[in-house]
Amino acid sequence: MKSAIADYRYKVHCLRIVPRWGSTIYLTDHPRDLVMGGHTYRTDSGYQFSGQASESGMAPGVMDLDGIAGLAGIDRDQIVSGVFDGARVYAFATTWLTPTEDEEPLGVAIMGKTTTKDDRYTTELMMLVDALNQTVGLSYTPGCPKTFGGQEYAGCGVDLGPLTVTGTITAVTSNSVFRDDTRTEAPDYFGEGTIAFTSGANAGLKPLEIKTYVGVNSKSISAITKAASAVVTVGTHTFVVGDVVAFSGVSGMTQINGLTGSITAIAATTITVNINSTGFSAYTSGGTAALLAGTITLHDSFHYPVEVGDAYTLIPGCRKRQEDCRDKWNNIVNFGGDSFIPTQSTYSQVGGNG
Secondary structure, eight states, X not given: OOSOOOOGGGEEEEEEEEXXXXXXXXXXXSSSOEEETTXXXXXXXXXXXXXXEOOSSSOOOEEEEEEETTBTTBOHHHHXXXXXXXXXXEEEEEESSSOOTTSEEEEEXXXXXXXXXXXXXXXXXXXXXXXXXXXXXXXXXXXXOSOTTOOSTTSOOOOOTTTOEEEEOOEESSSSEEEXXXXXXXXXXXXXXXXXXXXXTTTTSOOEXXXXXXXXXXXXXXXXXXXXXXXXXXSSOOOOTTOEEEEESOBSOGGGTTOEEEEEEEOSSEEEESOOOTTSOOOXXXXXXXXXXXXXXXXXXXXXXXXXXXXXXXXXXXXXXXXXIIIISSOGGGOOOOTTOOOHHHHTOOOOOO
């Protein structure tokens, strides 16, 4: 039973949308904006409840929300990019005469499937009680199941605040591959982390996950051949085919200084790059081959083109491996994986006679 009922003679409906990223959205279907709880519930969104259904018992209720994209802080780009995916929606009724926030609660829901047509959107809202209908179980895997940076009870516990960094893009390959060559972090430091733009066309859109991050990695050079594809001796290394390296500090073959080349082949102590050094002077000594640090590759592409000069916020990630938790984050006490569970190939073996 509800603790309060809004006067039916002056009843209006209001919504408070709390996304996982960005600012809270306040909406009302009253013809004028309503101020309550220190917030302005805006009426210019053209939103309305297109349907509401609920039943007694534990069957989840369902609400539909219609609105016009581009109004009240909800625009088409945010909808398409997933800013409101999984956002919490607090619906309540109140009176326009004396508006009171959450006066008659109608329910708490999660934003689900959203469809757009022209500049209108329709969103299905699934009530939170639906969580009680979900199958809950625990899977035992080598990887940690915890959310990186989660502060809940028995969660990861790593504080992401001090680890979050900012910067600007200095080079762009595509909407999913770009670089900030001022970054100095180690290779893969931001792998499986997230990046969000704070300026440019993608500002305010959903952060995207980072697939790979190329960090600072340089090796001293001891020899360079004169060949159509120069072979560079760097000693034991971790370079891979496809890496782009820059050369500096080389004596003798000074023409290679300042050049960059893609690695086309590797051996235990050498790399082959697509730089034709046949016309260069002979190598004498010194120099370094360094990866172009700060290259970020995403799992998905940003909605709008990424431009040089766009400002961003970067949060490092975790690949959920035991060695990451132990060596990278010094957080092994909170590791939630089961690294020593035998695989099926091990426990299904049949014993023999030795």
